[in-house]
Amino acid sequence: MRPYHRLPRPDRVSLRWKIAALAAATACLVAAAVGVLVHLWTASDIRGRAQMRAFNGVYSAVDTYRRTGALADGAALDPAGLPGVLREPADDKRHTAYDGRTEDNVGPSVWGAQRVAGPGSPVLAVQINMSPELHDLRRLDMSVAVASLVSLAAAVPLAAYGAGLLGRRLRRVSETAGRISAGDLDARTGPTKGGDEVAEIAATVDLMADSLGRRLRTERRFTADVAHELRTPVGGLLAATDLLPAGETEDLVRGRVRDLRGLVEDLLEISRLDAGAEHPVRAHVPLGAVVREAVARTGFEAPVTVAGARDTAAARRDEAGGTAEPHGPGETVETDPRRLERIVGNLVVNAHRHGDAPVEVTVEGRTVVVRDHGPGFPPDLLLEGPRRFHTGAAERGSGHGLGLTIALGQARVLGAELRLDNAPDGGAVATLRLPPS
Numbered sequence: 001m002r003p004y005h006r007l008p009r010p011d012r013v014s015l016r017w018k019i020a021a022l023a024a025a026t027a028c029l030v031a032a033a034v035g036v037l038v039h040l041w042t043a044s045d046i047r048g049r050a051q052m053r054a055f056n057g058v059y060s061a062v063d064t065y066r067r068t069g070a071l072a073d074g075a076a077l078d079p080a081g082l083p084g085v086l087r088e089p090a091d092d093k094r095h096t097a098y099d100g101r102t103e104d105n106v107g108p109s110v111w112g113a114q115r116v117a118g119p120g121s122p123v124l125a126v127q128i129n130m131s132p133e134l135h136d137l138r139r140l141d142m143s144v145a146v147a148s149l150v151s152l153a154a155a156v157p158l159a160a161y162g163a164g165l166l167g168r169r170l171r172r173v174s175e176t177a178g179r180i181s182a183g184d185l186d187a188r189t190g191p192t193k194g195g196d197e198v199a200e201i202a203a204t205v206d207l208m209a210d211s212l213g214r215r216l217r218t219e220r221r222f223t224a225d226v227a228h229e230l231r232t233p234v235g236g237l238l239a240a241t242d243l244l245p246a247g248e249t250e251d252l253v254r255g256r257v258r259d260l261r262g263l264v265e266d267l268l269e270i271s272r273l274d275a276g277a278e279h280p281v282r283a284h285v286p287l288g289a290v291v292r293e294a295v296a297r298t299g300f301e302a303p304v305t306v307a308g309a310r311d312t313a314a315a316r317r318d319e320a321g322g323t324a325e326p327h328g329p330g331e332t333v334e335t336d337p338r339r340l341e342r343i344v345g346n347l348v349v350n351a352h353r354h355g356d357a358p359v360e361v362t363v364e365g366r367t368v369v370v371r372d373h374g375p376g377f378p379p380d381l382l383l384e385g386p387r388r389f390h391t392g393a394a395e396r397g398s399g400h401g402l403g404l405t406i407a408l409g410q411a412r413v414l415g416a417e418l419r420l421d422n423a424p425d426g427g428a429v430a431t432l433r434l435p436p437s
Helices: 015-068 131-181 197-241 248-275 287-298 309-320 337-354 379-384 403-414
Strands: 075-077 095-099 109-115 123-129 283-286 304-306 332-335 360-364 367-371 417-422 428-433
Touching (some): 015 075, 015 109, 015 123, 197 248, 283 287, 283 337, 287 332, 287 337, 337 367, 337 403, 337 428, 403 417
Parallel strands (some): 304 360
Antiparallel strands (some): 095 109, 283 332, 360 367, 367 428
């Protein structure tokens, strides 16, 4: 199982802020629409009331003038500022007109006018100033703007908070899916509140994980059963090769049967790793000595360098007055030596089979590095990790592709980290870092 790491997304914009921005834009649009509608409706109402006042004022002033010959307050005969449309009315009826001029400290106004005594008589006019009402309209606009800003300031945090709740639920589902893709088939989102689309997605991911887990368990059980059933006949074949007469045929058959037995043993080991049946038996051992023993068991040549070993040996030589050992045992670690030997051995064998000499092994502290000078690991292996029965590029040689898979599985059992890389100057580099004791 590969460790799950969230993919870096430097250009990603959080869903929370997207929803908050959408809420802010919606609030701005609603506030602007409401403000415009209120302004237009109020301005129309102010003008309508001014026209009604001007109309009624003319009626009262003409009546007073006809009865008493006196002008009422605010009324005038043929005033200088009277709009041209009212200066020569076509009939003797009352008329009103809007005057948008702002002269003599008088703002927009509405005029009402009527001839006092038929054609040719003076025009009596009344002017209704709308400045106070328009001032109130500006105050109303300001109040609407302030209320809109307050509403926006309250809506954005609420939207961000609500979007954060949604984002956390989606992130939980995403992390579960990531853990499943990394190989953790027991990862589940679990029940989620809300009963909405997010809960439906979470339930679907869990159902997918259940189905995938059942299929993989079936395949693993099949692999384990096949490997177990093959173990006995392969053992019989290996024993039967002893009965063959010595010669090239006997060597060829024996080699093929041993390869087949190794494959069966690898399959059994992988099935135990998949089932979680492997548990470490820890002991305090010198890391350098265990690595040298593992390399020696492979039968391949790979020099082992233990950093700091020569300094330790030199110190012992100075104290005892003897000859320093050329190679020290290295740092003492608490681990399972059998599994550690299995990991190092697989890495060395893989380097010789799929890389080029020289193969170098370096031990420094709690880290073991195995490097070859071949074509390096193929890109798909570095991206997706080792796959069973897949050796990568053709130039990396032949094999069943289980060595790295077993090494990674055993490293997980030890709680260690096994990292696969390519060296800048060429060659594959496998780095094993043991956990602290």
